[in-house]
Amino acid sequence: MSEGLLDIFMHIPKTGGTTLNEIFKKQYKLNEIYDHDSFEMKMMKMDELTEAEKRNIKAITGHYFYGIHQEFSRPFNYFTMLRDPVDRVISSYYFLKDYPGYEMVKDMTLEEFVVKGPEAPNLQTLMVCGSQEIPDIEKAKENLKSFSVVGVTELFNETLFCLKKEYAWGDIHYTRKNITKNRLAKKEVPSDLINLIRKYNALDLELYDFAKKLLYEKLQSLTVDEQKQLENFKMEQSASN
Numbered sequence: 001m002s003e004g005l006l007d008i009f010m011h012i013p014k015t016g017g018t019t020l021n022e023i024f025k026k027q028y029k030l031n032e033i034y035d036h037d038s039f040e041m042k043m044m045k046m047d048e049l050t051e052a053e054k055r056n057i058k059a060i061t062g063h064y065f066y067g068i069h070q071e072f073s074r075p076f077n078y079f080t081m082l083r084d085p086v087d088r089v090i091s092s093y094y095f096l097k098d099y100p101g102y103e104m105v106k107d108m109t110l111e112e113f114v115v116k117g118p119e120a121p122n123l124q125t126l127m128v129c130g131s132q133e134i135p136d137i138e139k140a141k142e143n144l145k146s147f148s149v150v151g152v153t154e155l156f157n158e159t160l161f162c163l164k165k166e167y168a169w170g171d172i173h174y175t176r177k178n179i180t181k182n183r184l185a186k187k188e189v190p191s192d193l194i195n196l197i198r199k200y201n202a203l204d205l206e207l208y209d210f211a212k213k214l215l216y217e218k219l220q221s222l223t224v225d226e227q228k229q230l231e232n233f234k235m236e237q238s239a240s241n
Contacts, residue, residue, distance in 0.1 A: 011036070079149040165222075
């Protein structure tokens with residue numbers, strides 16, 4: 001954890017964040033982390049927290065858009081995880097079809113979801129730029145540059161290792177959580193539908209490529225010993241899954 005700073009995990013839906021969140025939460029005491037409308041295992045909105053409770057909080061996690069730090073008057077840092085937009089949209093569609101509160105998705109085709117579904121077009125850019133309505137790719141890139149770590153789902157272990165190094169986390173071994181079942185694999189989706197997803201997520205594709213560039217820069221800065229530690233961690237995780 002960062003000494004004196006508010007650590008913020010901006011959890012973008014269907015990017016592997018539930019697994020990461022479990023690891024993140026283990027690094028703090030119960031009264032030190034605010035987890036998306038819950039605090040100390042009680043349902044509690046951010047505006048219901050007392051100033052004393054806010055002062056004690058060292059970390060925030062949840063499906064927040066960039067800007068949640070404005071609720072706290074102290075220095076902060078963010079980290080997040082992005083995912084290939086095509087995979088993320090497909091996963092989101094099958095997940096939300098059976099999720100309470102998203103009944104509108106139940107009768108949608110995947111094609112309809114791509115065009116007008118909730119959490120579909122350019123959601124990653126929207127969240128990272130901090131806008132609720134208009135995705136601003138340049139603002140999103142600028143924000144990502146200030147993040148302590150920007151990971152990608154497809155390099156989950158590498159991302160996790162960088163987070164451990166950045167925040168001096170303890171054990172980071174994990175079991176995957178919240179995996180969307182009964183969904184089509186990307187290779188099973190017709191090419192014209194893949195192209196439609198890419199069209200409606202053009203900004204997310206650009207942001208995803210930018211995120212990968214930032215992560216590769218971090219990985220290239222690892223020492224020889226750290227690179228060995230990373231390879232050992234990846235082998236251990238592969239053996240346990």
